[in-house]
Amino acid sequence: MxxxxxxxxxxxxxxxxxxxxxxxxxxxxxxFAGYEMPIQYxxxxxxxxxEHNWTRTSASLFDVSHMGQLAISGENAAHELEKxxxxxxxxxxxxxxxxxxxxxxxxxxxxxxIVTHAGERLALVVNGACKWDDIAHLREHLPDAITLTHYExxxxxxxxxxxxxxVLESLIPGVDELSFMTAAAFTxxxxxxxxxxxxxxxxxxxxxxxxxxxxERLANALVADERVQPAGLGARDSLRLEAGLPLYGHDLSLxxxxxxxxxxxxxxxxxxxxxxxFGYQTCMERxxxxxxxxxxxxxxxxxxxxxxxxxxxxAAAAKVGTLTSGGFSPTLxxxxxxxYIDTAHTAPGTTLEVEVRGKxxxxxxxxxxxxxxxxxxKGA
Amino acid sequence: MARYxxxxxxxxxxxxxxxxxxITDYAxxxxxxxxxxxxxxxxxxLEKGAEAAVVESVKAASDVYAxxxxxxxxxxxxxxxDPELVNSSxxxxxxxxxxTVADKSELEGLMDAAAYKAFCDGL
Numbered sequence: 001m002x003x004x005x006x007x008x009x010x011x012x013x014x015x016x017x018x019x020x021x022x023x024x025x026x027x028x029x030x031x032f033a034g035y036e037m038p039i040q041y042x043x044x045x046x047x048x049x050x051e052h053n054w055t056r057t058s059a060s061l062f063d064v065s066h067m068g069q070l071a072i073s074g075e076n077a078a079h080e081l082e083k084x085x086x087x088x089x090x091x092x093x094x095x096x097x098x099x100x101x102x103x104x105x106x107x108x109x110x111x112x113x114i115v116t117h118a119g120e121r122l123a124l125v126v127n128g129a130c131k132w133d134d135i136a137h138l139r140e141h142l143p144d145a146i147t148l149t150h151y152e153x154x155x156x157x158x159x160x161x162x163x164x165x166x167v168l169e170s171l172i173p174g175v176d177e178l179s180f181m182t183a184a185a186f187t188x189x190x191x192x193x194x195x196x197x198x199x200x201x202x203x204x205x206x207x208x209x210x211x212x213x214x215x216e217r218l219a220n221a222l223v224a225d226e227r228v229q230p231a232g233l234g235a236r237d238s239l240r241l242e243a244g245l246p247l248y249g250h251d252l253s254l255x256x257x258x259x260x261x262x263x264x265x266x267x268x269x270x271x272x273x274x275x276x277x278f279g280y281q282t283c284m285e286r287x288x289x290x291x292x293x294x295x296x297x298x299x300x301x302x303x304x305x306x307x308x309x310x311x312x313x314x315a316a317a318a319k320v321g322t323l324t325s326g327g328f329s330p331t332l333x334x335x336x337x338x339x340y341i342d343t344a345h346t347a348p349g350t351t352l353e354v355e356v357r358g359k360x361x362x363x364x365x366x367x368x369x370x371x372x373x374x375x376x377x378k379g380a
Numbered sequence: 381m382a383r384y385x386x387x388x389x390x391x392x393x394x395x396x397x398x399x400x401x402x403i404t405d406y407a408x409x410x411x412x413x414x415x416x417x418x419x420x421x422x423x424x425x426l427e428k429g430a431e432a433a434v435v436e437s438v439k440a441a442s443d444v445y446a447x448x449x450x451x452x453x454x455x456x457x458x459x460x461x462d463p464e465l466v467n468s469s470x471x472x473x474x475x476x477x478x479x480t481v482a483d484k485s486e487l488e489g490l491m492d493a494a495a496y497k498a499f500c501d502g503l
Binding site: 238304308357 | 412413415416418434436437438439440441463
């Protein structure tokens with residue numbers, strides 16, 4: 001028996017601040033994004049499906065400290081960042097967050113990220129595997145007067161699930177007043193925390209940035225609550241797939257653009273008039289009627305055989321696309337996937353076929369997300 | 381009856397001229413939640429080391445190889461409806477397929493339970 005898709009890393013992976021804590025919790029560690037990361041935990045509540053289901057019904061603690069925590073500051077920092085992303089940053093109110101994309105001049109996606117107006121600075125959370133390239137890109141294209149800070153000695157913990165708010169509120173009063181995509185500073189047990197109501201599971205939840213030396217204390221306090229279990233990368237991947245959220249390096253890449261990727265919402269309406277950012281021309285061409293040769297869509301498969309990244313998609317004899325993510329959906333009980341499909345075949349309900357080991361599996365184009373989001377939106 | 385193990389974490393139980401093949405408890409633990417198993421068709425001729433079955437976990441697809449040469453006698457039909465048997469009973473009800481033993485000398489290079497345990501402890 002052997003994995004048919006082995007992963008290997010060129011550099012020996014680094015350790016997360018909570019490395020020892022994960023191992024003590026029974027984690028199985030695997031190399032990912034240059035770090036040894038917990039893929040799943042042993043024990044009664046462990047395993048990808050159990051951790052997945054726990055996140056959908058209670059609350060799970062994810063360590064996402066591999067992600068890059070950056071900040072930019074200085075005069076006109078927001079306007080300068082706007083030259084590199086299609087999102088509106090300058091009009092973000094204090095404490096508000098926006099999902100956006102770093103684009104090349106040709107409109108290719110360098111990374112997806114969250115930008116937060118954090119008072120004196122703009123906080124950026126970027127993908128772990130991309131962070132060094134992102135830093136180089138930002139440093140190259142931002143004026144020297146803009147300060148770029150990399151919070152290398154900060155941990156990032158995500159508490160996700162329908163009980164996340166009641167758990168965190170019991171520990172840190174006031175956090176439940178945050179609504180989806182807002183953030184603020186809090187203190188707990190003498191520790192300064194920066195807490196965002198966000199995440200990448202489709203559930204309500206929080207991301208908590210704090211000095212790495214304090215992370216274990218908070219992690220222990222969180223899992224001491226019987227509503228919380230630790231969850232690994234495996235569940236994080238199946239959760240984000242069900243939530244229809246793209247993963248950089250799989251569903252997004254330099255070869256994809258925001259519109260083909262189904263992220264036109266991240267191309268600011270106001271900035272479509274004014275432009276002035278990398279990739280603007282490409283975004284406008286793709287937004288035009290018939291501008292995308294392919295689009296990212298969801299596919300639902302029958303049966304139990306998962307189709308994985310790289311599997312080819314057919315309409316009768318014609319190849320019409322390729323899977324960029326795929327797996328078994330624990331919530332729905334059948335396989336789901338994301339794929340780039342020729343635009344003529346992307347209407348929801350279209351029946352296609354995915355080829356897995358020479359077999360053609362029926363697949364139906366499905367509106368994303370597969371599992372509805374349960375974000376805590378303002379006024380909800 | 382004698383049970384042998386491979387470095388690919390398969391077990392093979394030989395009963396006279398027939399052998400039953402599955403994956404070990406260590407293997408299912410590494411794979412995690414199994415969601416689909418594809419077993420070989422009855423009558424398939426397998427060379428030692430050939431891809432014989434595929435097991436899909438939530439995480440990834442893995443090949444299961446024929447530990448010896450022979451002909452497939454039967455695939456475990458129960459795995460189609462209940463693939464999680466591979467997790468709950470890997471070395472019993474979660475067997476993959478039965479095959480003939482074409483060449484008994486091929487068994488000589490395989491590990492017994494004690495040798496396999498030592499092999500896993502060294503990983």
